[in-house]
Amino acid sequence: MVELAKGNVKLNGLNENEVRWVVDDVRKFVSREIKRGRKYDAFILDPPEFGRGTGKEIWKLEEHLGKLLEDLMILCDGNPLFVFLTCYSDGFSPSLSERILRSYISSKDFFTKFELKIPESPGNIFSSNGACAIFISNKLSLHQINLGD
Numbered sequence: 251m252v253e254l255a256k257g258n259v260k261l262n263g264l265n266e267n268e269v270r271w272v273v274d275d276v277r278k279f280v281s282r283e284i285k286r287g288r289k290y291d292a293f294i295l296d297p298p299e300f301g302r303g304t305g306k307e308i309w310k311l312e313e314h315l316g317k318l319l320e321d322l323m324i325l326c327d328g329n330p331l332f333v334f335l336t337c338y339s340d341g342f343s344p345s346l347s348e349r350i351l352r353s354y355i356s357s358k359d360f361f362t363k364f365e366l367k368i369p370e371s372p373g374n375i376f377s378s379n380g381a382c383a384i385f386i387s388n389k390l391s392l393h394q395i396n397l398g399d
Contacts, residue, residue: 252271252273255271256269256271275303275304275307276297276318277307277309277314277317277318277321280318280321280322280325281321283325284321284324284325288325289325289326289327290322290325290326290330291326291330291331292326292330292331292332292333293322293326293330293332293333293334294333294334295318295322295333295334295335295336296336297309297311297314297315297318297337298311298338299311299337299338299339311337311339311342312339312341315350316350316354319350319351319354320354322354323354323355328355328356329357329387330355330385330387331386331387331389331390332384332385332386332387332390333351333355333384333385334382334383334384335347335350335351335382335383335384336366336380336381336382337380337381337382338366338379338380339380342380342381343381344363344364344365344381344382344383345363346381347363347381347382347383348361348362348363348383350383351383351384351385352385355385357385357387359385359386359387359388360384360385360386360387360388361383361384361385361386362383362384362386363381363382363383363384364381364382365378365379365380365381365382366378366379366380366381366382367379
């Protein structure tokens with residue numbers, strides 16, 4: 251996935267040196283960054299429903315997402331520029347995903363939600379593939395952000 255993302259950086263004419271690619275257990279990484287006093291402006295989250303780390307650590311979306319979001323709010327001093335959250339679990343609807351973001355982000359700026367869908371043919375939707383919830387701070391211009399259809 252990182253190689254695919256690097257290709258997207260090049261396709262969009264972005265500077266690859268301005269992107270930090272991390273392949274690590276997210277909970278361990280975030281914990282280290284908090285201890286180091288590092289700060290971040292934004293987050294793109296695409297957590298699995300279930301996973302096992304290299305040390306047999308277990309990730310369960312329902313159990314661990316809340317603590318992860320708490321820690322991410324520490325990394326941005328509670329003021330992210332944006333947060334994108336996708337969920338592919340049956341229990342996570344777009345509305346629930348948005349409510350989760352709203353419960354961790356104190357700002358009342360722009361929130362939106364939608365289903366992730368797989369198109370079957372022009373005009374037909376094959377299936378719902380998951381949920382997406384997005385927070386965007388008013389510090390960013392919404393006119394410069396294309397959220398798609």
